[in-house]
Amino acid sequence: MKPAAFEYFAPATVDQALALLAAHGGEAKPLAGGQSLIPAMNFRLARPRALVDLNRIAELSYIRSAKGGTTIGAMTRQRAVEQSDVVTRGAPLLAEAMPAIAHPQIRNRGTIGGSLAHADPSAELPAVMLALDAAFRARSVTGERTIPASEFFKGMLETALAPDELLVEIGLRPMPDRSGTAFLEVARRHGDYALVGIAVVVTLDGQGRCKAARIALLSVGDGPVLAVEAGKTLTGQVPSAEMVRAAADAAATRDVDPPSDIHASAAYRRRLVAVLTRRALGRAFERAGATQRGRS
């Protein structure tokens, strides 16, 4: 379990990193926290010709609050996100999900951008970003663009990023009033990739009806899955145990087509989707200030 030979670069600025990526024409991999890439290299599942280590690029590590919401530099350690008051206030869903990501040791090293760019369908952060409708700022030597989360995740370990493009910042809009969020997952052991996980954002209107519900599921497809049908079920309705059950049912039967693997059958995942959707929606509506009738 030793990696194949590779070249190693440790640039100090984003510009230098982008130049290196461009120079290697897709055969270099950016190295963030290394929590997925390094094991893959040790197993020789990944054999990049070069590594561009981003860990010395100070300009990529920050958490800022502004009028337009919260922005997080891609190389910000997950632990810093977890412990940030700015995140707790501005993006409570993200704050709630952070402790579910692996273990403190891994979060000390792992970065928010690294996890998103790796795009593991079982990872928490892609689903959270999809639920929050985050905006990803990407740069390359040729320029800069912003990619919405709904267009960023392209499939199993695939993103909209070009090989010479670097994810540099994650932008989160402020939460509307009367919103509630919830994150839940079922994992084999604490800190494992989830068998199924869910991130939910709901917003109520002045009459207490559901104005919007964004439900993102993880570990049920080849990327995070937005439960569109479940969301539709709720929109315009006054939240109730029955409505929540109907949404959960829609999520499990219409929104997902989960895979089977050695840890969970498709049928078991579908069950978990139904149960977690129900429980997460109940919690999110409660936090949004809804008065639900009936037991969920």
Add this chain to the structure above:
Amino acid sequence: MTHTQRQIGESVRRNEDARLLTGRALFVDDVRLDGMLHVAFLRSQHAHARLSSVDASAARTRPGVVAVYTASDLGDYWRPGPLLVPPPPIAGLVFNTCTQVPLAKDKLRHVGEPIAMVVAESRYVAEDALDDIVVEAEPLPAVVDLEAALAAGTPRVHDQLPSNLAAHAVQRKGDYARARAQAHTVIARRFRYDRGVSAAIENRAVVAQWDPHAEELTVWDTTQAPIPIRNGLAQLLGLLESQVRVVAPFVGGGFGPKIMMYYPEEVLIPWAAMRLGRPVKWTEDRQENFFATTQERGQIHDAELAVTKDGTILGVRDVFLHDTGAYDPYGLTVPINSQCTLLGPYDIPNYESEFTAVFTNKTIVTPVRGAGRQHGVFVIERLLDFAAKELRIDRAEIRRRNLLRPEQFPFDNQILFQDSAPLTYDSGDYEPALDTALEVIDYKRFVGEEQPRLRAAGRHVGIGVVCYVEGTGIGPYEGARVTVEPSGRVRLATGVGTQGQGHFTVFAQIVAEALGVEVSDVHVITGDTREFHWGTGTFASRGAVVAGSACHAAAARVREKILELASHELEAAQADLVLEGGRVHVRGDPTGGIALGALALKANPLRGAVRPGTEPGLEATAYFGPDRGSTASGVHAMLVEVDPETAQVEIKRYVVVHDCGRVINPMIVEGQIQGGVAHGIGNAFYEQLVYDDEGQLLNASFMDYLLPTATDVPNVETIHRETLSPLNPLGAKGVGEAGAIPTGALFAQAVEDALAGSGLEILEIPLSPTRLFELMERPR
């Protein structure tokens, strides 16, 4: 003469921990020698294939590669390994010996079997060179499923045998057919019990160095049995045993697989070191460990229990299949343990047990902590649960009614154990242990009040209680040498290897108590054949029992020498002497007398005469071999909560009442129990080796092979009981495996109880949330 300092029975802090916790303990991978070369093995990607050619020519030309060896390069050195444990003399036994080979020749029999060995200047280069080797192999259908292995037309793992049958054995006691005819009820079920890897924190590692001037080979090896490895290597390499030194330094967990002999790597690294004249190192990585280190795996039991109306056991019949993997160097230890341990602490007058071991295209099966005992305990405990349900008898009560009574010991089970001796329980007192467990977990109140209350609130909490026995502490023997040095410190050398059990403390306690010194003043040396070269190894929960008794005997002889010499020096009768605080003094004169160190000097004078009939020094060597194994026992109880919607299981409490005879160090025993239970919980709910139909292991990493972590294992509440063994002077019985043995049976019972009313029957281990969900959804 009285013992003034009690050491045995005290929770003495561990002598070895300062070294371990500060990173100063030597492990094999810490051995770094000048000019050392590194090895990587090319391993089979096929579970079953005919091997036509291995071309290593390109690999040999890669810069940094020093040598590449294939089977044909080994010449006469290529030979199958020995049969380590010949099967017991069971009448009618069939046993086909097929032992592992150093490098595959002609045929590949499991994924991970070594094909070629690359020796290079670094491990990186060695691994790079693996890609250069061209293997031509014709894949054959893999033998994976236990039942299919014996079906007609199934490909054979070993072409020279008529089928995949590795062994067949029947053991009988009484007349089961008659018992069955008299039964009120016969409970019959099919059970599956699967296990996994031992997952020691340290993988295997071997470093070998040939010294051409001293003509001595030194091998650092993570083995549990350094002395047999030395003896075997000497024979294989044509050296005197005294020319080979095997050191098993600190080893990060053994659990059984590290006693397997001889692993291909263990045979090849020393050979290469001698051939190349440079030190050679190989450290197994975690991925290799999943394929190349022995495992335990599945058995399928068709078992039935004949009982009277009041739940008295009349007899048991069990027919089972055992997966032995691609080779069977360890004989029948695992299935015989299953066969014997099924009898448990119960009075079972009639027993018929038949097993068939089969070869499969999977990694070799040898003992892993518990060594087949789990499987047997699962079968009898589950049968008793179903009998209780059917007869409407309380689960604890049906067990109580069948427990052996104290006056029945020694109890002859009339079948043979793995050590070829009759399976005779030396001593035991089972009912008080059951009562204690029920009391501590508050069984009556839980079942009567708490459980219905929780259920009414929508919570599914179950309780389980199971009993087990464990044959431990088998022979043949171990030895120890105790020396009082002029510094007053005591050296103790023994041949067993150590893998974290606390030998440096427990053996020291035994010696310290006999000699009246501090435990910290006893310097223990284990696992170095230069220091002690008679013995067998650390296995079968026998360290404290067998090696401990040898330490006891050697210390007793040194004590005699001390008293004899001190009596002469102090001009006092031996009966008036006291050993304490590292001194010998006359009773009533604690400030007088002589220090042991000073006495040691007098025992080895530079001038003058050693008195005729005496030996120099305060030193003695002694050996101990028990007549047969001792029988430890225990009761485990647990509370679990199941979320029926998500099939998630949470262990709320775990209680162990165990009896390992004399408890030498309660803290260390509790650690063994806690660790064993962790192993058991892993086996019950987390760990499973998942093979596909082609014999490929689908979860060969800790990402997918799940070990329970600190957050998944509860703090075990341990209660000690001591029923002394009459078979050794300490009265000790083994405890190394105990915690891991009944956990699967307990888990099944408790989870089933949590879901009581659903009609769910758990007939298999390991479980997982997804499997539990599947079982719960199955129409009944």
